[in-house]
Amino acid sequence: MISITRIDKALRLRGKPLIVALAAFSLLALAGCSQKASRPACPAGQICLQAGNGSEPATLDPHKATGTWEDRIISDMTIGLLTSDADGKSIPGMAERWTTSADGKTWTFYLRDAVWSDGVPVTADDFVFSLRRILNPKLASEYASLIYFIKNAQPVNEGKLPDTAIGARAISPKVLEITLEHPAPYITELAKHQTMLPVPRHVVEKWGDAWSQPAHYISNGPYMLKSWALGDHVGVVKNPRFYDAKNVCIDQINYYPTNDAIGAERRVLRGELDMNADIQSNRIAFLRKKMPEYVHTHTYLGVAYLAFNSAVPAFKDKRVRLALDMAIDRDFITGKLLRGGQTPAYTFVPPGVANYVPAAAPIWSTWPLERRQVEARQLLAQAGYGPKNPLKIEIKHRNTPDPMLFMPAIQADWKAIGVDAALVQNETQIAYAAYRSRDFQVADAAWIADFNDAMSFLYLQQSSTGSQNYGDYKNPVFDALLARADNESDVKVRAGYLAQAEHIMLEDAAVAPVFFYVNKNLVSPKITGWKDNLVDQHRSRWLCMR
Incomplete structure (x- = not known):
């Protein structure tokens, strides 16, 4: 890495020797990667995924998260009104269907029968509570402005109106109405984004900010939070109460921070990791020759x-x-x-x-x-x-x-x-x-x-x-x-x-x-269900292992 990070424009004149040297270094590095793979034990009869995830998450609270590395974990645990299919496209999530008014400003979402991982029903009130929470100026959510298209969202977020003024109301436990400041057809994209994800009101009101710690985390999606060892991994397990649990293949997932892309590359090759959510760009050509079935770009x-x-x-x-x-x-x-x-x-x-x-x-x-x-x-x-x-x-x-x-x-x-x-x-x-x-x-x-x-x-x-x-x-x-x-x-x-x-x-x-x-992703050929897509969303519920 030292020779790479000190590159300057003078190396233009020595580009070919540098590339040759890097390739030689890469071959030597990979040649030294034949040691026995080290993986956590997977319970008998279960399928476990070890995923390189880039950076250490700062939070697993969807209303405070900002990074794609956090979203990968959060969106495996929590389902919004809509969610992503294997191609990254929006499909029904907690909402089975929705309607839009003629002026495009009123959206009505009809929720499916679903429960949180503790068995408490997911209701329209959870979504109203969540929208009010992320727009609460005391929470200081960095992403709050993304949903300013919702009626009165900006003045509420600026402390100029009470949170009850937000254009969101529960018509019934299973019917949610959201009123907008202006037409925003992209709401169907944002309805799966962390800014509009629900949090369990009954848990957040009990534990406050501590609700997102492993001891208290309650989710409504395919997975539940099991552990979080800072600097090591975040562990999740399959949620048996998820509405589509019967079609979820992978039982356990560990997400590892992998800022060192070359180190992660070696771990994938050894079988310690099944995938990594990045590849150092200047190594793609080399890896396409060394391990072509692993390299995914889009x-x-x-x-x-x-x-x-x-x-x-x-x-x-x-x-x-x-x-x-x-x-x-x-x-x-x-x-x-x-x-x-x-x-x-x-x-x-x-x-x-x-x-x-x-x-x-x-x-x-x-x-x-x-x-x-x-x-x-x-x-x-x-x-x-x-x-x-x-x-x-x-x-x-x-x-x-x-x-x-x-x-x-x-x-x-x-x-x-x-x-x-x-x-x-x-x-x-x-x-x-x-x-x-x-x-x-x-x-x-x-x-x-x-x-x-x-x-x-x-x-x-x-x-x-x-x-x-x-x-x-x-x-x-x-x-x-x-x-x-x-x-x-x-x-x-x-x-x-x-x-x-x-x-x-x-x-x-x-x-x-x-x-x-x-x-850019490194994906073991043992993983099935992976589909490269424009938004780089690969929810684990669609994956399985050979």
């Missing part, structure tokens, strides 16, 4: 980007942000470093998002790197920075595999235009906590769509979004365009408003998109 609705903290004096100047944005050599990062199918990003919304044509990329995106560097130096000079007064900044980044590869390249790109950028790596949770508290100058971030719609990306830069608008970008014209899109029923007209908003954000250099993701 188009993904995700973008890696840099956020500029608007509280930093230098970043109040658009010229500085723009100079840094245009100086990044995205082609080198995706084509020479990552090599996993990622594509350079000059817009923020990825291609392939439903009902959307991305905004035109900035004109400079077509320029050669050398021309961009010249322009970037001129912009910095106009802003007062140069050889006698160099811009000195700090980039805070995640210590996961891909950022460890490409952040030194960005550091070198900025050095080429006279910027002194220091790199500070943090564990993923710590990094994002710093971003949310604005403890950064430049933040290395990534965003995976919560629902298949351009708004899932653009709302991040909305002034009302809160902690996840890391740079605190504010532009009233941008906000107004998103509001117009929210109230537009014509799909094409709505897409036009969103594209205009994205164009404004890109011209402001509010963030610097770097590349569009592919999802």
Whole structure:
């Protein structure tokens, strides 16, 4: 790993020897992986899955969780109004069916007969309680703004109205009505997202925040929480009271934090892990030759980007942000470093998002790197920075595999235009906590769509979004365009408003998109039922083992 993480642009001239050396190192590493696999004992007659899950979860409370690594566990235990099928598409969950009013603002969900893992019925009141809970300003949920489309959600979350004003009511124990501020057809996508997942009212009211500890955790989905050994694993077991338990194959699952992707790769090859939710990008080609039946990649609705903290004096100047944005050599990062199918990003919304044509990329995106560097130096000079007064900044980044590869390249790109950028790596949770508290100058971030719609990306830069608008970008014209899109029923007209908003954000250099993701998984051929998909959701209820 040392030789990889110290890559800089000087290695372009020595690319072939580096690749050969890495390949040789990989062969030696894998050759040393023939030791006997170590797996926890699986009870006789049961099927057990050992899953590499990326990072250690910060919480298993759906209303506090923010990471995909947390969602993988939570959504195996808890079912929302809708849920994901094996292809990642929305299907009925707790709601067997639903209806929508003519104006698209009132949705009525009819719940199935289902119980929590302690046998208590799941009711519409649990959903009303849960929506009020996540919007309670005292909970300080980072994701609360995602459901501001619900009637009065924003003023309730801001403490301006009581929680009873939220547009959600239980018509009966099995009928839930949700009223919206504006039409939001993507509610069927968000109804399976953690922001709208139910929590058991009778348990949360008894235990408070401690309800999500293993001793008290009650779920309504395929699995129940059994154990959580910090830094080691989270363990779940099959929920016999789940409404579709008879069709759930796997009896027990252990989810392991695997920030070291190469280490996880070896554990998969040895059989210690059955899968891992990531692959170091520059190893995909090698692994396709070494263990092709394990490698799974697919188009993904995700973008890696840099956020500029608007509280930093230098970043109040658009010229500085723009100079840094245009100086990044995205082609080198995706084509020479990552090599996993990622594509350079000059817009923020990825291609392939439903009902959307991305905004035109900035004109400079077509320029050669050398021309961009010249322009970037001129912009910095106009802003007062140069050889006698160099811009000195700090980039805070995640210590996961891909950022460890490409952040030194960005550091070198900025050095080429006279910027002194220091790199500070943090564990993923710590990094994002710093971003949310604005403890950064430049933040290395990534965003995976919560629902298949351009708004899932653009709302991040909305002034009302809160902690996840890391740079605190504010532009009233941008906000107004998103509001117009929210109230537009014509799909094409709505897409036009969103594209205009994205164009404004890109011209402001509010963030610097770097590349569009592919999802990458190592999956043992012993696992059946796995289906690669656009949203990279692989709920364990659909999997089995040979």
